[in-house]
Amino acid sequence: WLRDPAYLQAEQYRSDQNLAARMALHARFSTSPIDWYAWQFQHMAPLVPCGGHLLEVGCGPAAFWAFNLADVPPDWSITLTDLSSGMIAAGQQRLGDAAQRFVWKQAAADALPFADASVDVVLAHHMLYHVPDLPATLREFQRVLRPGGVLLAATNGSAHMAEIQQVVTHARVVTGGDVAPDASASASPTTREVFAAAFGLENGAAHLAEVFRDVSLELFSDALRVTDPEALLAFVRSMP
Secondary structure: OOOOHHHHHHHHOOOOHHHHHHHHHHHHHEOOOOOHHHHHHHHHHHHOOOOOEEEEEOOOOOHHHHHHHHHOOOOOEEEEEEOOHHHHHHHHHHHHHHHHHEEEEEOOOOOOOOOOOOEEEEEEEOOHHHOOOHHHHHHHHHHHEEEEEEEEEEOOOOOOOHHHHHHHHHHHHHOOOOOOOOOOOOOOOOHHHHHHHHHOOOOHHHHHHOOOOOOOOOOOOOOEOOOOHHHHHHHHHHOO
């Protein structure tokens, strides 16, 4: 399911409902002194030339742009793409009248409808673990980037929110679910481990280095202190 475009469009990302539950947990309970979207923007903005063209692949409901809208220079040309038409619709609704400042396209990450060397910055946040052919997708990003252009790609590590897996495993045990009391939580890969293996903190640089000459890592440190069980349950239910 992780790299199945049909499933991702028809089920997991048909609308922004599942993603919204996961985003809400971070937004409500993050302990970081700086918001994730603000941190991203601070790192991205200096890389964009005057009048630059930005392309976000897998834009989701455009939460990044809604958060930073007041700081977006008017001369930036911004195109937002997503595999899901439902996500495009959710992003346009979230931005309201400001949606007219952006160009919206439904497109697969490995078949972008843009000319060679036409983009200054490509954003690919928390989506590269979904593409069916990662090398082909990265080459597509390279194709559309101008000489000296930059790809910014965010992902999680293999230990990302491991406590949730522990809670779910325990719940299945005490309720007589499909995990036996003596079963090891590591007997089969967890969802977070599957995501990280596809494109994660531990192997992302190696994947990128196969296509891009200069790769660097910037770490965003955060923790969640969750005080609402319903918010945690909503997060769990949002996953496949």
